[in-house]
Amino acid sequence: MTSAIHHRTAAVRGLEVFYREAGDPDAPTVLLLHGFPTSSHMFRRLIPALADRYHVIAPDHIGFGQSAMPALGDFPYTFDALAEVTSALLQHLGVDRFAMYVQDYGAPIGWRLALQSPDRVTAIITQNGNAYEEGFVKPFWDGVFAYAKSPGPDTEAPVRGALTPEITRWQYVHGVADPSLVSPDNWVHDQALLDRPGNDEIQLKLFRDYPTNVDLYPQVHQYFRDSRVPLLAVWGANDAIFGPEGAEAFGQDLPDAEIHLLDSGHFALESHLEPITEHIRDFLARVLA
Numbered sequence: 001m002t003s004a005i006h007h008r009t010a011a012v013r014g015l016e017v018f019y020r021e022a023g024d025p026d027a028p029t030v031l032l033l034h035g036f037p038t039s040s041h042m043f044r045r046l047i048p049a050l051a052d053r054y055h056v057i058a059p060d061h062i063g064f065g066q067s068a069m070p071a072l073g074d075f076p077y078t079f080d081a082l083a084e085v086t087s088a089l090l091q092h093l094g095v096d097r098f099a100m101y102v103q104d105y106g107a108p109i110g111w112r113l114a115l116q117s118p119d120r121v122t123a124i125i126t127q128n129g130n131a132y133e134e135g136f137v138k139p140f141w142d143g144v145f146a147y148a149k150s151p152g153p154d155t156e157a158p159v160r161g162a163l164t165p166e167i168t169r170w171q172y173v174h175g176v177a178d179p180s181l182v183s184p185d186n187w188v189h190d191q192a193l194l195d196r197p198g199n200d201e202i203q204l205k206l207f208r209d210y211p212t213n214v215d216l217y218p219q220v221h222q223y224f225r226d227s228r229v230p231l232l233a234v235w236g237a238n239d240a241i242f243g244p245e246g247a248e249a250f251g252q253d254l255p256d257a258e259i260h261l262l263d264s265g266h267f268a269l270e271s272h273l274e275p276i277t278e279h280i281r282d283f284l285a286r287v288l289a
Contacts, residue, residue, distance in 0.1 A: 021055075026055070
């Protein structure tokens with residue numbers, strides 16, 4: 001297998017899971033876990049940049065991208081459930097050990113994988129993927145947590161704004177010094193998937209479940225202290241969702257964490273693919289040697 005990206009599907013627990021794959025299956029595996037509201041599409045340029053040396057797998061979470069989107073009554077749409085499907089996919093593919101790149105929603109999914117089987121995770125790259133309350137930027141998160149605590153028409157209206165074209169575009173361009181570096185295909189692609197009938201209710205369900213991720217943080221911090229897992233943070237410092245304090249906080253429990261703040265926003269790969277790739281290749285070459 002070459003660095004060309006292969007687009008595949010697998011039947012996992014009765015659900016069709018789409019994933020992008022590249023590289024030699026015998027090479028060390030790097031698992032790429034995307035955030036909201038995107039899909040493995042966000043890794044379309046990173047995958048070939050790593051696949052000459054690594055076996056790269058980037059799945060779409062259930063309800064996102066090209067993976068199955070069962071109705072609310074047919075799938076629980078919790079972060080526990082998303083992590084269980086991801087774990088089952090890795091088992092289906094015969095992946096025993098892996099490094100992981102986590103971003104946004106990919107982080108709480110990745111933390112669950114690590115807590116489930118700490119010895120399977122060889123290294124972590126986090127790009128605006130939070131594990132500490134310090135990283136939450138209040139103007140964005142206050143509405144989400146208010147809705148999760150007391151779902152209803154008054155609290156739902158503000159969070160529905162996160163499903164609109166304006167906010168989808170904002171997530172890509174906010175904090176980017178030169179927005180012309182960010183392809184509009186990103187938010188057009190993501191918005192088309194958000195606008196599928198029924199997807200709004202799926203996203204609202206995940207918003208309501210988000211506090212379970214924060215509840216998990218003490219266990220995640222203990223995992224960091226116990227495992228001393230090698231961790232690289234490559235972080236868009238201008239992100240108005242997960243601020244730079246979230247990157248710096250990893251040093252509390254992983255003193256050897258490597259932290260790089262970039263002049264970018266939430267989807268830093270769009271403007272800073274080259275420096276992020278360089279950091280990842282250098283980091284993995286050292287910690288997986």
